[in-house]
Amino acid sequence: MIMTLLVIAIIVILAFASIGILRTSLSVAIKIIAHLLLGWLSLAIINILPGINVPINIITMIISGFGGIWGTILLVILSLL
Numbered sequence: 001m002i003m004t005l006l007v008i009a010i011i012v013i014l015a016f017a018s019i020g021i022l023r024t025s026l027s028v029a030i031k032i033i034a035h036l037l038l039g040w041l042s043l044a045i046i047n048i049l050p051g052i053n054v055p056i057n058i059i060t061m062i063i064s065g066f067g068g069i070w071g072t073i074l075l076v077i078l079s080l081l
Contacts (some may be wrong), residue, residue, distance in 0.1 A: 054075045
């Protein structure tokens with residue numbers, strides 16, 4: 001009886017801990033996806049502007065994706081130099 005209650009208590013504690021870890025992981029994943037999308041969107045918008053021509057290739061997609069808006073600003077500065 002006591003052993004069963006102990007096992008159930010351990011399972012409940014592990015369930016709550018895993019829910020907390022999962023919630024934190026999902027939060028980080030959502031932030032990363034939003035960062036990627038904003039970087040790619042800003043790169044597309046920047047390329048529409050006259051006078052700024054950042055070539056869209058795999059390297060610029062990676063820089064703007066991982067760097068987000070800051071990565072796109074870096075690409076614009078490098079293309080203007």
